Amino acid sequence: MKLKYLFLGLILGFAVMATAQKNSKEVLFTINDKPYYTDEFIRVYNKNLDLVKDESQKDLNQYLNLFIGYKLKVNKAYKLGLQNGTSYQNELKTYRTQLAKTYTSDSKVTKELVDEGYKRLLKEVNASHILIMVDENASPADTLAAFHKISDIRERIIKGEDFGTLAQELSQDPSAKDNKGNLGYFTSFRMVYAFENGAYATPVGTVSKPIRTRFGYHLIKVNDVRDNRGEISVAHIMILKPKDGEDKSKAKATIEDIYKKIQQGEKFEELAKQFSEDKSSASKGGVLNRFSSGQLSSEEFENQAFSLTKENPMSKPFETQFGWHIVKLIDKFPIKSYDDSKVELENKISKDDRSRLITNSLNEKLRKKYPIKKDNKLYTSLLKLVTDDYYDGKWALPADAKQYSSTLFSVGTKKLTGTNFLDYIYSQQKSGVTLKPIAKLVDKLFENFTNEQLNQYNNDNLENEFPEFSAVMDEYRDGLLLFDLMDKEIWQRSKNDTTGLKVFYETQKDKHVWKTRVDAEIYSSTNLDIMRKAFDMIKKNVAAKEIKEKFNTKDDINVMFYEGFYEEGAESLPKDTKMELGVSEITNKGEYYFITKVNKVLPPGIKTLEECKGKLVNDYQQYLEQNWVDELKKEFTVKINQDVFEKVKKQIKK
Numbered sequence: 035m036k037l038k039y040l041f042l043g044l045i046l047g048f049a050v051m052a053t054a055q056k057n058s059k060e061v062l063f064t065i066n067d068k069p070y071y072t073d074e075f076i077r078v079y080n081k082n083l084d085l086v087k088d089e090s091q092k093d094l095n096q097y098l099n100l101f102i103g104y105k106l107k108v109n110k111a112y113k114l115g116l117q118n119g120t121s122y123q124n125e126l127k128t129y130r131t132q133l134a135k136t137y138t139s140d141s142k143v144t145k146e147l148v149d150e151g152y153k154r155l156l157k158e159v160n161a162s163h164i165l166i167m168v169d170e171n172a173s174p175a176d177t178l179a180a181f182h183k184i185s186d187i188r189e190r191i192i193k194g195e196d197f198g199t200l201a202q203e204l205s206q207d208p209s210a211k212d213n214k215g216n217l218g219y220f221t222s223f224r225m226v227y228a229f230e231n232g233a234y235a236t237p238v239g240t241v242s243k244p245i246r247t248r249f250g251y252h253l254i255k256v257n258d259v260r261d262n263r264g265e266i267s268v269a270h271i272m273i274l275k276p277k278d279g280e281d282k283s284k285a286k287a288t289i290e291d292i293y294k295k296i297q298q299g300e301k302f303e304e305l306a307k308q309f310s311e312d313k314s315s316a317s318k319g320g321v322l323n324r325f326s327s328g329q330l331s332s333e334e335f336e337n338q339a340f341s342l343t344k345e346n347p348m349s350k351p352f353e354t355q356f357g358w359h360i361v362k363l364i365d366k367f368p369i370k371s372y373d374d375s376k377v378e379l380e381n382k383i384s385k386d387d388r389s390r391l392i393t394n395s396l397n398e399k400l401r402k403k404y405p406i407k408k409d410n411k412l413y414t415s416l417l418k419l420v421t422d423d424y425y426d427g428k429w430a431l432p433a434d435a436k437q438y439s440s441t442l443f444s445v446g447t448k449k450l451t452g453t454n455f456l457d458y459i460y461s462q463q464k465s466g467v468t469l470k471p472i473a474k475l476v477d478k479l480f481e482n483f484t485n486e487q488l489n490q491y492n493n494d495n496l497e498n499e500f501p502e503f504s505a506v507m508d509e510y511r512d513g514l515l516l517f518d519l520m521d522k523e524i525w526q527r528s529k530n531d532t533t534g535l536k537v538f539y540e541t542q543k544d545k546h547v548w549k550t551r552v553d554a555e556i557y558s559s560t561n562l563d564i565m566r567k568a569f570d571m572i573k574k575n576v577a578a579k580e581i582k583e584k585f586n587t588k589d590d591i592n593v594m595f596y597e598g599f600y601e602e603g604a605e606s607l608p609k610d611t612k613m614e615l616g617v618s619e620i621t622n623k624g625e626y627y628f629i630t631k632v633n634k635v636l637p638p639g640i641k642t643l644e645e646c647k648g649k650l651v652n653d654y655q656q657y658l659e660q661n662w663v664d665e666l667k668k669e670f671t672v673k674i675n676q677d678v679f680e681k682v683k684k685q686i687k688k
Contacts, residue, residue, distance in 0.1 A: 062682065063102060063674040065109050072682050075101055077505070079686065094683050098674070104516070106666040111515035122514055129510055137496050137503060138489065140395040147388050148379045152372050154222035154234055155379075158327050160258040161233045162197060162215040165207040167250035171468045184244045184251040191241050197255045206250070215255075219327040221262055227387035229254070263327055267364040268339045269320035271305060272312040275357040289351040289358035296348065302362050311357070324367065335359060393485075400488040408443040412452050413480070416442075419456070420476050424463060431460050443484065445491040458483045523662060528655045538654050539643045546646035549602040550613045553634035556606075557581070558594045558626050565620050565627040568593055572617050572631055599636070 059073040079097055116122060164187055168180035187204055191197055201207075201215030222230060232245035232254045242254040271292055273285045292309055296302055306320030315322055330336050332354040342349060342363035349361040369375075383389060416438060423429040432438075438452030459479055469475040497504040528535070555578060559565045564585050571581050578595045585592040600607040608621050608628035618630040643650065 060678045060681075061675055062678055063098075063672060065102075065105055065670050065672055067671075068109070070105055072678060074505075076682060076686060094679075094686065098679065102672060102674075103663045103666075106663060106670055106672070107516050107519055108512045109670055110666055111512075111519040114519070116515050116518050117511075119518070122518065126511055126514060130507060133503065133506060133510075134493055134496060137500060138396070138493055140392050140399070143392050143395045144380065144383065147383050147391065148376060151222045151379050151383065151388075152375055154230070155375070156262050156369060157234075158219040158221050158260050158262050159233050159256060160219045160260075161217055161236075162201060162255045162257060163207070163217060163229075164197070164201045164205040164210070164215055164253045165250055166204075166252075167206045169250075169468070170248045171470075173470055180251050181244060184253060188241060188244065188253055191253070191255075197241065197253075216257070217328075218333050219258075219260070221327070223382050223386060224328060262369050263340050264369050265324045265326045265367040266339050267324045267367070268322055268342070268361050269302065269306060269318075269364060270312065270315065270322060270335075270359050270361045271302070271310040271320055272356070273309070273358045274311045275353075275355070285358050286351070286353075289360060293351050293360055296360070302348075302360075320362070321364065332356060335361070339363070397485045397488065400485075400492055404445050404488055404491065406443050406445070406484050406488075408480075409441065409452075412438065412440060412442055416452050416455060417473060417476050420459060420472055422472055424459075424472060424475070425468065425470075427464055429460070429463060431456055445484075445487050446495065448487070448491050450487055455480065455483055458486075520659075524655050524658050528651050528658060535650065535654055536643065538657060539646075539650055542650065542653060543640050543643075543646075546641040546650065548636070548639050548641055548645075550638055551599050551601050551636040552607075552611075552613055552632045553597075553599055553636070554607070554611075555595065555597045555631040555633065556608065557629040557631075559585075559592055560625050560627070561592055562620070562622075562627055564592050565629060569617070569620055569629055572629055 059071040061069040062072045062075050063070050075098070078101065079094070111117065164184070166180045166184045166187075168177055172180075187200055190200060198214030198216070201210045205215055207215065217225075220233075222234075224230070225233065226247050226249070228245060228247045229252060232242045232252065233256060236242040236254055236256045238256050238259055240256065242252075242256075245252045245254060271289070273289045273292075276282050276285055288309070292305055295305055303319030306316055310316040310320055312320070325336070327336055327340075334352070334354045338349050338352050338359070339361050342361065344363070347363040349359070351358055351360055353359075370378075383392070419432055421429060435453050435456055438456060440452060441449045442452045442455055443450055459476065462479055462482075467475060467479070469478055492499075497507060555572075557565070557568055557572065557578075559568070568581055568585065571584070578597075582593055582595060596606075600611075602613055608618070608630050609623060610621055611618060611630045611632075613632070613635060615632050615635060618628075618632075621628050621630075
């Protein structure tokens, strides 16, 4: 699979830089009367000019021949029906989806959200909240009642009542009973976007106006803002807090004993495995997953962890609501730079409420590009068909739905009928839409339906709207086909056709020749005195094993040894090595000294098929491809417009 993407990268290298060609284009050549134009040839040539290493490929005549060969192969792939393969179609669809994202999102809004998210990421907000719950699709009356309730609470706070006390009494967030509404420290992308906006917009020590999220109305009090501490990796040993009625002093005594063992030099990791009662981390030596502020349930634990430094990497025993802990610092990870965070932030935005802003912005642009004019009379008749049975999932399509098949609205050249909309309404019946009254629900469904159709039409029309998108897709489409074709016709054949490879070897073996080779032992060291002593031992035919044992110790490796067959001029053969039997004089290169002992000399000779197989298979592939292209030229009719080609030459040389 990696080979495929490398191959496609070479084929499609030009495409990512393709731009709409405003120059007039002419037919450069035809294959079976199918035209291929000058603009594509010029674009490909100019892009690949700096990529090719073979100077002959820069010659325009030679390049035209290569380009025609490429198009012949693509035509052959289509003729064989490779474009109908399920794997091919799925891969092409996946690629188009990825490429289309660049054209089907609002890059300006995305950048603004990335900038905002990163700026907020640099700070951590400590906030408390009070929640009055109300469904985002609640009736106006219920929504207004919730708003009045949260507003009354805010008035009480403004007049001096304690925020935490009111949170305990009135907040419909169940955790407020224990934490008085305090959410601890958090940063961007931790809370729903509307809540985050409220928190970052509220000055420290003040209370926000009512903030609406999908959960209901909130009051937010910002207690503190500090610089983001980044992420941290720690290990810990924990002794659980005893249950009510049990001796709590025992847990404290145990953690203090463990701490003394650490002070005496015993390994933290081993003590964690033996004694830590956090079963999820004990087996790993107490190591926890990396975390940042607000990710754990204990602010005390986080503060103790972040207070550790390289100079003081171990905490003393401390208590949290869960038990007693000792924490050891492993590493700290500061906030990444904007550039390093950009891709991660874009991914978070795509999964966050923020994505609605991008979608809404694009929808607004598409509505201006493709104005929606609905048939109001038809719409009114459709509206009357949808009853309150819809809320119970019991609404059915009318038996005579065909009478509503006239055009309800159009998107570009695409016409959408009343029947299409009825089908959409029916498909959404169990999606949990609860908006009331029913007329308002149908209006919302119509808005969603038109947005979907606008986006679908825009996506389907990208090739017509953007020439560069079309060019990239054409090249990727052909590149995928070409890979499958080459794999079938050339690469697999060159690997599996052993008889053909042997015949080819016989015609090529004079090109695959060994230079003089030696079977040699090579010794090296940075110590000249040791090499002189080793030289005497080598001259006496002392075995390499004995030489290494004499000069090498457990802590110091003074002599290295390697052996094998080496061709004249090989990089691994010390410089000036004589291709003859015997022991060389000591030579040096840089800090190293070498001794070479030649045990055998092999004269020049032809390589066996196995010895040159890698290079031979590559040559065989090129041979098969060239013969195959020659056959394709006979199978397909190629006509080159020489006059047009001469114009192209002059245009490129300018």
